[in-house]
Amino acid sequence: MHYEHSPEYPLTTARSYFPPEEQAWLQRELGDILDSQLSMGPRVAQFERDFAACCGAEYGVAFPSCTAALEATLQAFGIGPDDEVLVPAETFIASGMAVFLAGARPVFTEIAADTFGMDFTDALSRITPRTRGAIVVHFGGMISPAFPAFVAELHRRGCFVIEDAAHAHGAELNGNRAGSLADAACFSFYPTKIMTTGEGGMLVTARDEIARFARSFQQRGLDLACEDEQYSLPGRNNRFTEIAAALGLSQLRCLDGFLACRRQIARIYDEKLCRSGCCRPLLSAAGSTPSYWRYVVLPEVCVDRQALKAAMAADRIAIDWPYDPPLHLQPVFRRRLATLPGMLPRTEDLLSRHFCLPVHARLRDVDAEYIVDRLLYHIANLAKDG
Secondary structure, eight states: OOOOOOTTSOOOSOOOOOOHHHHHHHHHHHHHHHTSOOBSSHHHHHHHHHHHHHHTOSEEEEESSHHHHHHHHHHHTTOOTTOEEEEESSSOHHHHHHHHHTTOEEEEEOBOTTTSSBOHHHHHHTOOTTEEEEEEEOGGGOOOTTHHHHHHHHHHTTOEEEEEOTTOTTOEETTEETTSSSSEEEEEOOTTSSSOOSSOEEEEESOHHHHHHHHHHHBTTBOTTOSSOOBOSOOOBOOOBHHHHHHHHHHHHHHHHHHHHHHHHHHHHHHHHHHHSSEEEOOOOTTEEOOOSSEEEEESSOOOHHHHHHHHHHTTOOOBOSSSSOGGGSHHHHHHHOOOTTSSHHHHHHHHHOEEEOOOTTOOHHHHHHHHHHHHHHHHHHHHHO
């Protein structure tokens, strides 16, 4: 096919996007913000309400990062020394680090080959008397159909479940959105995510006691019931700016369009890759509607990933493979927790082979077709050469 590159439609793994009409609105908002309250004002409150409502949750509390939101959630559950929290090994460092910084031990689990999320059977086998709960990552924005049963089982055992929904803005399972499926959920608004505030995160929950704790923790443990300035809990400076909230309100208006674009790109990839016989994409299960923060591919033939990455880069197409190394092989945890290669063999195998194709709101159908055609061409050549 004839294809012309355009800087307006970069073939990168991620790209933030503010449509022209939103940029104009934001410029007007900035003028108003600079003449009024800069932090923790009416826009922050509106963003918290609107984002929580979008998730089907009652409460939203904005934080400067998803990491801070995770930390607040763990503190709300009273996590500390001698506690254990289940965490999948395929996730960003923050998922395990929040547990570690709370003084508890992250217990890393295998991932499932069909979702790249937590393998729930493996996770249940790792529960001990010290297990307090689990952080379940909706990897790439895909929610496992087995997730509700896992939540129910952990609740039966007296444990909590936190959704790490950093990838899952707008992802759904049986019509229910990420953020409404467990005790609490934490989202990221980093620039590579589906919607962005530059930096930022959000805790959403239906539980009043978690929301009240998080609101206090957001403001250094301030006692919000007192008229004077009293601090009744340990907390941090986790306030959110009005500028970031304006960005969030703008991106929230765009979210449905962003998701429609990502899902269309995924449909094109699915169709071509499933016919190819040389690659297996992660396909959504019945009832699961991913947000496609990443589009994951597993080659069915032996291919050198670095060579494939270089070949695709020559076509100005970026591929990557988050996260490498997996959590249990990160140096900080190897030193502190004595984790070793071979402890999670299925996860280590999957993560040694997978890669992700570009998917973001600035890709067109023609871009997706070009990307997947070039991918199949390079895999065929590299597999033959190998």
